[in-house]
Amino acid sequence: MQPPGMRRMMPASGLLLALCAAVLAQDVPPYTEDCRSGTYPPAGPTFQGLAPWYTVNLDQPPSERWKKIISDKKQPLMAMIQQIKDLVKSIFHSEKLIDLVDTKLPALVGKLPPPFDEEIKGIAEASGQPLGEILLFNIFYELFTVCTSVVAEDMSGKLFHARNLDFGLFLGWDVKNNSWTITEMLRPLVVNVEFRRNNKTVFVSTSFAGYVGMLTGMKPGILTLTMNERFSLDGGYIGVLEWILGVRQGAWMSFLTRSVLENATSYEEAKTLLSKTVMLAPAYFILGGNQSGEACVITRSRQSCLDIWELDLQKGQWYVLETNYDHWKPPLPIDDRRRAAMKCMNRTTQKNISIATIYDMLSTKPVLNKLTTYTTVMSVSDSKLEAYLRDCPDPCIPW
Ligand SMILES: *[C@@H]1O[C@H](CO)[C@@H](O)[C@H](O)[C@H]1NC(C)=O
Ligand SMILES: *[C@@H]1O[C@H](CO)[C@@H](O)[C@H](O)[C@H]1NC(C)=O
Ligand SMILES: *[C@@H]1O[C@H](CO)[C@@H](O)[C@H](O)[C@H]1NC(C)=O
Ligand SMILES: *[C@@H]1O[C@H](CO)[C@@H](O)[C@H](O)[C@H]1NC(C)=O
Numbered sequence: 001m002q003p004p005g006m007r008r009m010m011p012a013s014g015l016l017l018a019l020c021a022a023v024l025a026q027d028v029p030p031y032t033e034d035c036r037s038g039t040y041p042p043a044g045p046t047f048q049g050l051a052p053w054y055t056v057n058l059d060q061p062p063s064e065r066w067k068k069i070i071s072d073k074k075q076p077l078m079a080m081i082q083q084i085k086d087l088v089k090s091i092f093h094s095e096k097l098i099d100l101v102d103t104k105l106p107a108l109v110g111k112l113p114p115p116f117d118e119e120i121k122g123i124a125e126a127s128g129q130p131l132g133e134i135l136l137f138n139i140f141y142e143l144f145t146v147c148t149s150v151v152a153e154d155m156s157g158k159l160f161h162a163r164n165l166d167f168g169l170f171l172g173w174d175v176k177n178n179s180w181t182i183t184e185m186l187r188p189l190v191v192n193v194e195f196r197r198n199n200k201t202v203f204v205s206t207s208f209a210g211y212v213g214m215l216t217g218m219k220p221g222i223l224t225l226t227m228n229e230r231f232s233l234d235g236g237y238i239g240v241l242e243w244i245l246g247v248r249q250g251a252w253m254s255f256l257t258r259s260v261l262e263n264a265t266s267y268e269e270a271k272t273l274l275s276k277t278v279m280l281a282p283a284y285f286i287l288g289g290n291q292s293g294e295a296c297v298i299t300r301s302r303q304s305c306l307d308i309w310e311l312d313l314q315k316g317q318w319y320v321l322e323t324n325y326d327h328w329k330p331p332l333p334i335d336d337r338r339r340a341a342m343k344c345m346n347r348t349t350q351k352n353i354s355i356a357t358i359y360d361m362l363s364t365k366p367v368l369n370k371l372t373t374y375t376t377v378m379s380v381s382d383s384k385l386e387a388y389l390r391d392c393p394d395p396c397i398p399w
């Protein structure tokens with residue numbers, strides 16, 4: 001049996017268990033706080049700057065598209081990959097796995113659907129990093145992301161969609177610095193990307209340099225979309241393993257997110273694609289449309305859609321909010337970001353909801369925590385996407 005609180009920690013190795021126990025046993029400073037207000041426009045120690053903007057031209061061959069970003073972000077990307085390799089080595093006490101990554105994974109890149117195969121090859125070439133390691137880096141995001149996403153509608157029917165991206169759970173707690181090493185190293189890789197085709201914006205996204213899937217994005221005037229990880233027993237690890245071993249039916253979750261952002265032309269079409277496509281791992285998709293009532297949380301297993309939770313203004317349901325638990329089930333007591341977030345949403349009320357008050361909610365511990373890498377807020381009708389790099393100085397909850 002798993003001890004309570006361990007379910008978010010998938011690679012159940014002894015080392016990680018020990019790490020987790022050490023974190024839990026630390027003195028517990030005020031990890032939760034009253035709902036923040038007046039945090040927007042962002043300033044102060046929880047705000048580490050704006051994510052820089054880049055353009056990716058979809059008219060270029062896939063192998064060329066990421067060159068500019070990679071040439072700017074080569075150093076932090078190399079540092080991050082080295083860190084992932086060190087972690088894998090220390091967890092498995094062996095160099096073997098990395099050897100496998102270098103010898104076996106490159107052949108698998110060709111099994112990825114276009115344009116992802118060629119894009120990853122292009123990134124490996126531009127960064128000078130081994131192909132297998134770039135693929136490993138891409139797989140990592142599918143596995144270690146915990147998040148908070150919300151779509152809310154104001155009194156005029158305008159929709160706001162926002163998220164905190166919390167990355168790096170259990171990937172090396174830095175005792176000296178009281179921080180997650182990987183989370184720290186990820187911050188310099190956060191970029192906003194405008195994807196263009198025929199000289200027009202197709203969609204915009206907050207992403208990571210070197211990563212070709214999407215976790216957060218907007219098609220201006222049409223839809224907004226974020227993905228949160230869903231942990232379950234038929235979880236991602238099995239799907240990823242199957243994929244490596246050659247069973248390749250399901251879609252990578254973040255590739256699906258990207259292809260919806262790239263290709264869907266309406267909220268309804270996006271909803272259908274996100275609920276019907278067979279995937280490698282379970283996930284939550286948080287989708288917003290462009291008019292009143294159009295927002296939902298889609299709870300997915302690998303094969304099917306378990307639930308679609310929609311806005312219902314008549315019933316007073318003016319927002320949908322997702323962390324990493326099925327909305328009809330209680331979250332883990334040691335990870336109740338949901339209650340904290342909902343408390344702040346309820347206190348704000350629909351009358352006063354705005355980018356500023358949503359940012360307030362996302363700045364309240366433990367919704368903001370040591371894993372929080374960025375906060376993105378989007379307004380589809382204003383074609384606005386803002387991404388802020390975050391930090392959570394002590395005292396702050398590790399997740
Ligand atoms: C609405 O939100 C703003 C921004 O945080 C805050 O300053 C103001 O007091 C709030 N108004 C009400 C009526 O709660
Ligand atoms: C701790 O953090 C500081 C600043 O955030 C950084 O300069 C330093 O390298 C970090 N130390 C370790 C051991 O990672
Ligand atoms: C793209 O738009 C820019 C500025 O609007 C214009 O100068 C350029 O000629 C356009 N390029 C193409 C291929 O249409
Ligand atoms: C909303 O999206 C649909 C496409 O799904 C589009 O036809 C419509 O014009 C959009 N409405 C607004 C107000 O932008």
Ligand SMILES: *[C@@H]1O[C@H](CO)[C@@H](O)[C@H](O)[C@H]1NC(C)=O
Pocket residue numbers: 316339340342343346
């Ligand atoms: C927030 O309000 C909703 C709807 O009224 C309610 O179901 C929920 O329990 C409230 N949550 C908190 C934490 O206040």
